Amino acid sequence: MATSEELHKRRVEAVARGVGSTIPAYVDRAGGGTITDVDGREWIDFAAGIAVTNVGNSAPRVVEAVRAQVERFTHTCFMVAPYESYVAVCEQLNALTPGGFEKRSALFNSGAEAVENAVKIARHATGRPAVVVFDHAYHGRTNLTMALTAKNMPYKHRFGPFAGEVYRVPMSYPLRDGGLDGATAAARSIEMIEKQVGAENVAALLIEPIQGEGGFVVPAQGFLPALREWATAAGVVFVADEIQTGFCRTGDWFACEHEGVQPDLITLAKGIAGGLPLAAVTGRADLMDAVHVGGLGGTYGGNPIACAAALASMETMRELDLAAAARRIGAVMGERLRVIAAGDPRVAEVRGRGAMLAMEIVVPGTLTPDPAATAAISAACHAAGLLTLTCGTYGNVLRFLPPLVISDDELGRGLDILAAAFG
Structure with missing residues (x-):
């Protein structure tokens, strides 16, 4: 099987530049709350294909x-x-x-x-x-x-x-x-x-x-x-x-x-x-x-x-009962996000509902958006094995969309990585 590096070289020659990707890795398999690339590296998935794989990847049914x-x-x-x-x-x-x-x-x-x-x-x-x-x-x-x-x-x-x-x-x-x-x-x-x-x-x-x-x-x-x-x-x-x-x-x-x-x-x-x-x-x-x-x-x-x-x-x-699962994920994740926010003045707000949560990142003491800090935090998550996404008109929002079948262990490990990314 080709490596991510080899696949990326092929991509540059074959795929239009206007099509972007969040992480520089190529997926081999995915399931539950994780994604594994062709090199065997694993990411905890807080993206769910942008809220697509709510039931998880390769759900049995x-x-x-x-x-x-x-x-x-x-x-x-x-x-x-x-x-x-x-x-x-x-x-x-x-x-x-x-x-x-x-x-x-x-x-x-x-x-x-x-x-x-x-x-x-x-x-x-x-x-x-x-x-x-x-x-x-x-x-x-x-x-x-x-x-x-x-x-x-x-x-x-x-x-x-x-x-x-x-x-x-x-x-x-x-x-x-x-x-x-x-x-x-x-x-x-x-x-x-x-x-x-x-x-x-x-x-x-x-x-x-x-x-x-x-x-x-x-x-x-x-x-x-x-x-x-x-x-x-x-x-x-x-x-x-x-x-x-x-x-x-x-x-x-x-x-x-x-x-x-x-x-x-x-x-x-x-x-x-x-x-x-x-x-x-x-x-x-x-x-x-x-x-x-x-x-x-x-x-x-x-x-x-x-x-x-x-x-x-x-x-x-x-x-x-994935609606109930979303509420449970939201309760666990929301609590951890608020703890992070309480200790970091860059977080202007934690918001969302269920398993659709976000943190808006600003210059401390203001409401001035800080897209650079947002990108740096997300990149730190990627480097540590957590797949996160950013969004927002100003590019300063971290958004979290885990699959609704993510395990408690995967959710907890992902939140630990996120907390560490905030330093």
Whole structure:
């Protein structure tokens, strides 16, 4: 087997430079809460493929389901010759997602595709053009989703011009907005929408219940319900982007459940299928069914192998009660992170929910972001065998997304490495 160094030399000659990687090592195998590279080095995994392998890598039910499906057939295209597993995934999503109303689902390949299709559905159903998004938002890398995304580098820089009729308003960011309560922060955003866009022009209000790439920003209590109430009154489609927060990650099946918010449409991907590419839009039947036949779809959307993996993943989540596991991880990790923060003035805030936690790093005594210190801490973790990620509009947030099946021992060892990285 080639070494990581040998593989990296091949990569330089074969892979486009614009595709980056977090660690300079090449994976041989992964499972539970660890990743092992081709040289036999092991990393404790606090990334989970960016909140994808919630059920762990090579989860037994997923492996079994994928193997069985590959032996039967790998692809027909649901739009050509449909199959039961696509229908079964949609049935489960309709039942699992928040809202007691009648729902429909459609399956796609990636989170960006799900977001694009949610916008298509909202525009078609309402006949309105505008889409409202929020500061620090991340929604994808396609042309439309780059327009929806807030951060320029590396996501948008020199890739424009972008899609039009996208409007951005302030997010509730308690650390950086003076601690505005949720209702006040929502009123500020709503006033901007009404004055600068006009509610009657807005097809969709799109928001991450907890922001992902933007820095794991948790809005103040009451912010989401106030926006939901306004959207309902204004005839605006409320779209929850749960691509990173979904599937037990935050301690509920979906982050919207924390405040009882029932979105009109919800976009899903990442944790849905144990590492296989699958995404979905689920929502109110009247909205989803408003689109003409043939208006939604895609060659690979709802691939049968990915659907088999999704059904097995959701069964694993239920069987192991991974929502409860996320809450347990959050309690253990949150306590350790707060201890680290208490002893290091660079940590402005520990935040998050369940197994989606973060530390914002600043110049001590200020709220000035310190991306260099953040990168140095993360690099120290990598060198010591802990895979961590950074994020945030300012590049100064350490984020932690362990697989929900991580063992207590792996979690503890990872937190020890993190504490040592802070020095």
